[in-house]
Amino acid sequence: MATSVLRAEAIAxxxxxxxxLRDVTFAVPAGTLVGVVGENGAGKSTLLKILAGELAxxxxxxxxxxxxxxxxxxxILNDALTVRQHLDYFxxxxxxxxxxxxxxxxxxxxxxxxxxxxxxxxxxxxKQKLNLTLAVMHDPRVLLLDxxxxxxxxxxxxxxxxxxxxxxARGCAVIVISHLFFDQKRFDQLYHLAxxxxxxxxxx
Amino acid sequence: xxxxxxxxxxxxxxxxxxxxxxxxxxxxRLRTATRYALIELAxxxxxxxxxxxxxxxxxxxxxxLVTTAPVAxxxxxxxxxxxxxxxxxxxxxxxYNAITLIVGFLIYSATRxxxxxxxxxxxxGYPQLTLVCAKLIALVxxxxxxxxxADLVMLAFWRPESFVVVWLGFFFAALAYGTLGLFLGVLVTxxxxxxxxxxxxxxxxxFLQNPVANPVANKPILRVFPSYGSMQIGVAxxxxxxxxxxxxxxxxxxxxGFALAGLSVFWWxxxxxxxxxx
Numbered sequence: 001m002a003t004s005v006l007r008a009e010a011i012a013x014x015x016x017x018x019x020x021l022r023d024v025t026f027a028v029p030a031g032t033l034v035g036v037v038g039e040n041g042a043g044k045s046t047l048l049k050i051l052a053g054e055l056a057x058x059x060x061x062x063x064x065x066x067x068x069x070x071x072x073x074x075x076i077l078n079d080a081l082t083v084r085q086h087l088d089y090f091x092x093x094x095x096x097x098x099x100x101x102x103x104x105x106x107x108x109x110x111x112x113x114x115x116x117x118x119x120x121x122x123x124x125x126x127k128q129k130l131n132l133t134l135a136v137m138h139d140p141r142v143l144l145l146d147x148x149x150x151x152x153x154x155x156x157x158x159x160x161x162x163x164x165x166x167x168x169a170r171g172c173a174v175i176v177i178s179h180l181f182f183d184q185k186r187f188d189q190l191y192h193l194a195x196x197x198x199x200x201x202x203x204x
Numbered sequence: 205x206x207x208x209x210x211x212x213x214x215x216x217x218x219x220x221x222x223x224x225x226x227x228x229x230x231x232x233r234l235r236t237a238t239r240y241a242l243i244e245l246a247x248x249x250x251x252x253x254x255x256x257x258x259x260x261x262x263x264x265x266x267x268x269l270v271t272t273a274p275v276a277x278x279x280x281x282x283x284x285x286x287x288x289x290x291x292x293x294x295x296x297x298x299x300y301n302a303i304t305l306i307v308g309f310l311i312y313s314a315t316r317x318x319x320x321x322x323x324x325x326x327x328x329g330y331p332q333l334t335l336v337c338a339k340l341i342a343l344v345x346x347x348x349x350x351x352x353x354a355d356l357v358m359l360a361f362w363r364p365e366s367f368v369v370v371w372l373g374f375f376f377a378a379l380a381y382g383t384l385g386l387f388l389g390v391l392v393t394x395x396x397x398x399x400x401x402x403x404x405x406x407x408x409x410x411f412l413q414n415p416v417a418n419p420v421a422n423k424p425i426l427r428v429f430p431s432y433g434s435m436q437i438g439v440a441x442x443x444x445x446x447x448x449x450x451x452x453x454x455x456x457x458x459x460x461g462f463a464l465a466g467l468s469v470f471w472w473x474x475x476x477x478x479x480x481x482x
Binding site: 092 | 233317325
């Protein structure tokens with residue numbers, strides 16, 4: 001199996017006396033699609049924020065190799081800017097020379113026609129598509145997705161999986177977090193998060 | 205117990221944290237961030253509406269309703285009292301009142317709305333320092349433009365001795381309340397609380413310094429109010445066409461103080477948590 005590009009080592013997180021994560025340990029090799037499932041309040045988003053570097057853990061380490069893409073559960077965009085301006089802003093953030101990959105993803109998710117629309121005028125589903133595009137436009141080596149298809153219609157949901165398969169084929173380690181997976185067979189590895197620890201439930 | 209977390213996201217995070225040899229790249233990112241910060245400010249329809257409607261209306265109402273009887277205003281530069289037309293100084297204070305409210309509101313709402321987006325940008329590799337500089341540049345440009353607009357509209361109601369010095373006073377007031385808005389925007393958790401603080405501070409600050417509204421407007425306590433320095437500049441420019449040096453320094457101190465407080469909190473909130481291992 002390929003070497004791990006993301007390793008969580010004994011991650012713990014507490015808010016005062018409230019323990020959210022106790023001992024989360026797992027590794028994700030390049031070119032794999034991994035799902036983390038858990039009930040509401042199990043600490044899934046907390047775990048993802050720690051993996052992304054948005055939140056500091058109370059204990060443990062995250063070891064990551066290569067560029068990270070992070071798509072938070074909530075759509076985090078700027079209402080005053082257009083879709084194209086968002087891509088330009090993140091192009092500068094990622095130091096990309098062009099937007100070729102972003103345009104490919106937009107075409108796959110079918111929202112190129114909104115390129116010049118201001119975000120405040122977009123539907124929830126289109127905002128979510130942009131939210132996702134911003135996370136993958138730099139061809140990350142590790143991609144963290146928190147409930148990425150919320151608000152997608154069925155067709156877009158299927159296109160999302162096309163994108164996930166494409167990313168995997170490019171050697172990206174894709175970690176999807178959700179409270180519910182309809183298509184468990186799509187994953188190479190599935191983890192269940194409960195009581196602050198993860199357990200492997202399915203192996204490819 | 206460990207505490208190390210991953211580095212911020214982004215294809216070139218490692219590059220960005222070690223060294224970025226390209227000055228051009230830094231300038232290009234600064235231009236990009238400044239452009240979008242300005243676009244965001246310009247698209248605040250509420251603030252734009254307030255500028256178009258509230259500013260002339262406020263000047264007009266006060267010009268109409270307030271007496272022209274002379275009042276005394278103590279100029280800090282000389283310590284002497286100027287005898288000024290009550291209506292004129294009220295129109296001038298109306299300008300301060302409008303500017304401080306609108307710029308405070310404008311920057312406060314932009315900072316609040318953009319805070320999570322800024323955090324996402326820094327996670328994606330945008331240098332914090334560049335974002336901070338861009339916000340300051342946008343704030344300075346917006347303050348200069350709004351001060352100019354308020355100065356121009358004021359000409360319809362009163363012609364000051366020096367248009368430029370009054371603009372300078374307005375500019376400093378706008379900067380002080382813009383940086384206050386920035387500070388509150390990154391600090392307070394309740395949106396309403398921030399608005400309330402800006403309105404109350406502006407109201408007390410500009411109202412108490414107007415000798416028509418407050419006959420004891422020469423008390424030393426007023427010197428610790430945020431718009432004291434800029435008001436001194438405005439009155440000096442409005443009635444004498446001089447620029448009081450000490451007042452300019454006081455005005456500048458408020459701007460620097462609020463800016464440092466706000467940017468420190470911004471820095472803290474958008475910082476990457478930890479460092480890359482492996």
